[in-house]
Amino acid sequence: MEIDFVVWPLSLFVFTLVIGIVAPLSGVGGGVLFVPLTAAFFPFSLDFIRGTGLIMALTSGLSSVPQLAMKGLASLKIMAPLVVVSIGTSILGGMLGLWITDTVPAGEYYIEVALGLILLVVFGVLMLSKRVEFPEVRKVDPVSRFLGLNGAWYEPSLEKVVEYKVKNMLIALPFFGLVGLLAGMFGMGAGWANVPALNLIMGVPLKAATSTSMAIISVNDAAASWTYISAGAVLPMIVIPCVIGITIGSRIGTRLATRVKTRYVKYVVMAVMLIAAILDLEKGLGGLGLVPRFF
Amino acid sequence: MSMNDEQIEVEPANAAFAKAMKIGTLVGLAIMIGAGIVYFTGIHDMVNVDAAVEHWDEEAPEFWEDTADNNVGGYSWFATHPTTADGVAIMGIALIALVPLLSLLAWLPKVNRKYKFITVILLVEFMFGILRPFF
Numbered sequence: 001m002e003i004d005f006v007v008w009p010l011s012l013f014v015f016t017l018v019i020g021i022v023a024p025l026s027g028v029g030g031g032v033l034f035v036p037l038t039a040a041f042f043p044f045s046l047d048f049i050r051g052t053g054l055i056m057a058l059t060s061g062l063s064s065v066p067q068l069a070m071k072g073l074a075s076l077k078i079m080a081p082l083v084v085v086s087i088g089t090s091i092l093g094g095m096l097g098l099w100i101t102d103t104v105p106a107g108e109y110y111i112e113v114a115l116g117l118i119l120l121v122v123f124g125v126l127m128l129s130k131r132v133e134f135p136e137v138r139k140v141d142p143v144s145r146f147l148g149l150n151g152a153w154y155e156p157s158l159e160k161v162v163e164y165k166v167k168n169m170l171i172a173l174p175f176f177g178l179v180g181l182l183a184g185m186f187g188m189g190a191g192w193a194n195v196p197a198l199n200l201i202m203g204v205p206l207k208a209a210t211s212t213s214m215a216i217i218s219v220n221d222a223a224a225s226w227t228y229i230s231a232g233a234v235l236p237m238i239v240i241p242c243v244i245g246i247t248i249g250s251r252i253g254t255r256l257a258t259r260v261k262t263r264y265v266k267y268v269v270m271a272v273m274l275i276a277a278i279l280d281l282e283k284g285l286g287g288l289g290l291v292p293r294f295f
Numbered sequence: 296m297s298m299n300d301e302q303i304e305v306e307p308a309n310a311a312f313a314k315a316m317k318i319g320t321l322v323g324l325a326i327m328i329g330a331g332i333v334y335f336t337g338i339h340d341m342v343n344v345d346a347a348v349e350h351w352d353e354e355a356p357e358f359w360e361d362t363a364d365n366n367v368g369g370y371s372w373f374a375t376h377p378t379t380a381d382g383v384a385i386m387g388i389a390l391i392a393l394v395p396l397l398s399l400l401a402w403l404p405k406v407n408r409k410y411k412f413i414t415v416i417l418l419v420e421f422m423f424g425i426l427r428p429f430f
Contacts, residue, residue: 005345005347009335043351048355055388058392062391062394066314070309070313072309076312080410084416091420108354148409152303225392230427233355236331243328
């Protein structure tokens with residue numbers, strides 16, 4: 001057997017292990033990092049990269065949501081109406097993404113360019129968006145009131161139960177629909193968009209927003225995964241080392257997060273994101289013949 | 296409702312959802328990783344590991360046609376290979392992708408009428424995503 005079949009999976013394992021470690025330290029989701037970085041640095045087809053990205057984000061979510069739901073941090077009541085819209089758009093996104101790469105001439109280069117642009121948007125959102133730990137909700141919208149959308153969890157640092165209400169459900173719905181489309185199309189995690197939307201638009205406290213986002217990602221990515229599975233866009237040789245790597249890495253990263261100064265890690269990770277965005281754009285535009293190929 | 300150590304009442308619906316998700320994920324991961332380990336030893340596979348490395352830059356339909364003379368679309372492309380390690384690994388992946396649907400099914404009987412309605416919509420959408428290749 002050629003040595004490649006050992007070297008590449010091992011490289012993937014180490015790569016995703018590092019991503020898993022830095023993701024909790026930097027506040028940048030592993031799913032956001034994996035697809036563009038893998039597209040930039042590894043030789044795999046975009047079909048397999050995106051299929052793997054979805055399975056990885058899904059597995060991360062499934063591993064943590066049960067605990068978060070039991071603690072009241074992940075609100076299934078808030079998740080459910082939001083994913084009514086985003087499940088449909090994530091399935092559509094998966095179909096569209098695969099159609100572009102498999103049917104449109106030079107389709108993979110268009111996806112590379114779009115990936116680079118999305119990454120720049122993500123970079124901007126992460127740089128500019130604020131996080132409000134406990135937003136104030138003065139007025140609950142009619143839909144949230146009708147559904148009885150509220151939540152509570154015991155916060156150990158405050159030694160009390162934190163209760164919250166929610167607002168702007170109708171404003172948030174189309175936003176989650178768009179995020180679902182992007183997540184399905186690019187196989188990326190959507191935490192970078194879900195968390196600000198839950199926190200800043202709907203008034204969900206930051207910790208609950210992060211946890212509820214994991215529940216949303218679990219459902220959306222599972223639905224979109226079936227499009228990739230039926231299209232053959234999952235390859236065990238890529239998926240398995242990545243899932244193992246990110247699972248172990250995120251456990252290490254979560255423990256380190258309490259001991260390491262995370263601000264500097266965040267800047268390094270965001271610099272890497274910027275480089276990956278440029279590389280993806282260069283790869284895509286170069287493939288389309290619009291710029292010279294340097295890499 | 297049950298209490299946990301953090302003084303919050305856990306709704307039965309949430310407990311059912313969480314339990315189904317935890318068990319389903321463990322089973323799916325065990326199948327995927329166990330079969331994956333067997334696959335890397337080269338014992339009985341759909342696609343030889345060397346062939347996978349040689350062709351993994353191709354788009355998915357082209358990859359499976361070139362390596363295994365397999366036409367993708369639907370699920371028979373892996374479901375009809377239950378004795379191959381990579382085929383079983385992909386079944387494990389499919390089970391993992393099924394887990395949220397199973398969790399919603401566990402959640403459904405324990406929520407109020409409004410959320411029953413929402414959950415049924417979610418289940419229909421999910422099933423559409425799974426059954427879409429057959430339409």
